[in-house]
Amino acid sequence: MRYAMAVDTKKCVGCSDCVVACQTENNVPIGFCRDWVVETMAGSYPQLEIEIRSERCNHCANAPCVRCCPTGASHFDTGGIILVKQNKCIGCGACIASCPYDARYPHPDGYVDKCTFCVQRIRNGMPPACAAVCPTKCIYFGDLDDPNSDVSLVLKKRKFKTLIPEAGTDPKLYFLI
């Protein structure tokens, strides 16, 4: 099983519903977030293009954060999800520095936190909170090993990219373009 997510940049309007839904679902303290929105614009008036992306931890198959964690708190879990064991984490911040996507933040309770693909939800058969809430339905989630999962189907149909491929992290977060 390999969990993955695809975000359709053609539909995303950058409303940040994914951010606030994640914050409430996961009790992320205000002032922090596990996912965020990036907008890039190119061209000059009136020949313009924008791309909007909902970003988060890429759950890399080759994850620098896991490699550099001195205590084993950052680890691969079922389906390739990368999780942080709160009680093992000493908050040293090595993983934050190593992540090319800036996906981690120091939780005020002293450990490092980030997107878990809403592990508590997916284990109960529910999509991650961001995918469930998105009013544009631009977030697809599922198992890459299941050819009929939402994410497999949409990746078969559409062109996509990953972020910073040159980092060699093998991300599991895809952007439909």
Place this chain on the structure above:
Amino acid sequence: MTSRREFIKITALGVGAIAAGTGMYKAGRFFALPDKPGKVDPDLTRTPTYCEVCFWKCAGWVYKNPEGRIWKITGNEEDQHCNGRFCPRGTGGVGMYYDGDRLKNPLIRVEERGKQVFREASWDEALEHVAGKMKNIASKYGPESIALFTHGSGSANFTTLVKAFGSGNIAEPSYAQCRGPRDEAFFATFGEEVYSPEVTDIRDTKCLVLIGSHIGENMHNGQIQEMSDAIDKGTTIITVDPRFSTAAGKSKYWLPIKPSTDLALLLSWTHEIIYNEYYDRKYVEKYCTGFDKLKEHVKDFTPEWAYGITTLKPDLIRKTAREMANASPAVLVHPGRHVTWYGDDTQRIRAIAILNALLGSWGRRGGFYRPAKFSLAQPDIPKFSEPARLAQDLFPGKYPVASSAVSNALIDATIPENNPGYPIKGWIVNATNLLSTIPNIPNTLKAIQNLDLLVAVDTMPMEITGWADVVLPECTYLERYDALRVAPHRKPAIALRMPAAEPMNNSKPGYWITRELSKKLGLASYFPFEKQEDLLDWQLKKAGTSLEEMKKSGVKTFEREQDDLYFAEDENVVFPTDSGKIELYSGYFEQLGFDPLPKYYPHEEPPEGFYRLIYGRAPMHTFGRTTNNPNLADLMDENCVWVNPKVANEWGLKTDQLVWLKNQDDAVTDFPVKVRVTERIRWDSVYIVHGFGHTGKQLSRAYGKGASDTRLITRVLVDPVMGGTGMRGNFVTFLTREPGKEVAS
């Protein structure tokens, strides 16, 4: 296209913190826990509500955590308004409940108005005070001298109270400051308005035309969901906007129009559609009147003519007209929602209505559907007596088409030197911050100084509450029952709102407030049920369900009585207009002395060194009412002013630099605002998101953040047809130093 790149992290939170240093997170950004959290029934893990963060009224569920405290809000899958998905504002609605700045107790003013010195009072004393003043005003001037300004679901209670008291001066700013021109224009053309949620069939359209309407930044849930589905299906989207809006970024065609010239484009499209015979001939012959007059009227409005006015290339106008024709009748020229722009707004929307009629989209799949609404039984209450003097008698002959009271006219009538037909001496202001909603703030403040009574009912200490004589703290939508939601949609439906927690502090539901007040005014018979939930249960039982059942489902959807979502083939439709037809040519307008067919009149242009002020919405906020919400302020806590790079160059402005904005009448923003240099705005305009720049210090998160567009809207272009306040005729320039300190001495 790599030359000019702009990169923005919209939600710039929480990442890279250790590297960036620890000073980044101020303790103040954590949840301020409420003083007295209300008790929650732990047996109920989720309770139904419908959202009140905007007025799309999505039905959803409020979940509690194991400690029994409100945790999160999600959409109800059965609900047509949201299909199980809330927008960011609705998801962040929890912040309305937890906001530590909420009003806590009734307040009575002790010093001069506006000084904001109050003392706490008991509910009994506060309501006694209000009732006494209302009776005084009635005996001195008549009950019509009380005016109600109201917004949102609580309106029903306050409307009943004020009508029972004997006044018809009940105004919702959502009319004259927002949707009014649209409703009147569609009414004049089709005999029917487009309602809220709009009856726009975006889901099935093949061509969606947005004119200044920025769906995606404006997050009305059903529309954004359907637009997204339309993008998936490859629908052609045409966006007309001087700003490269999010919707423009999703469009096949973006028409970067010169602001204030939309009517010229619409007339030119009409010309193209008629003279190329693109229109739906059968539909027009069967259902419309006035076609020949219209044809003659638009004869000269060629794309070349429009080019000179709009700066849009004739070829682009032709191509987009053809796209609409190819999709007809599944084409939707969107009527917009906030349409009070230039004072000729009813006429502009008439041109939109006419275009839809020519394309045959009204009553057709992919155009506008026929709504269905559930009607609820109403309790037996005494008949309201007809007020001796009406809103129209304040300024006889003005705004003849206005179908409801015009809030700005009520405000003007409060100023004696405007010579109103009779005085307005008391305001009840429910859930609307008039100092942010109504343009020309100095005028509103002047009006307030002439009042004998100003009561503000709100959950938050908004600017208007600072000017009130009596402040009544209402609890939030998460702590109360409210009227059942029966908004029109594809299918008739009812939705229930029930409290997820007890009212925090000493706040009370609107029903309780109005009922208690009605007792003190001798009007208790208008509120026959002791509690709102008793009324709801009675209504629900009459509707074949019950409060108990609705608590479990939240929403109940019924089938339509007839399969008439769209006109049937060759259906003989009688339109509720004077002629029974769609009126392309409006005899009604002609009789009243208005143009029976829309005409383009040029609008004033910005003077040298000034730029047209355009304002709009951000997806995480609903006007100024959410900018203090802890969850939503976390997503966006200030606005910025969008400036084209050419203009920035001339002024030497850089992104993130602070400037003050000054308008043509020397009105200056209260606070500095950050510049965002971006290609996404035309060189003749600047853009800011509405709702920021709060001056109320009690709003601890929103105070002093960004600029208020309302502060800069001192010139109001009033629509003579229905009284709408056109707000896009203001021009601003930049002050790079704090006002008063520009000149070094």
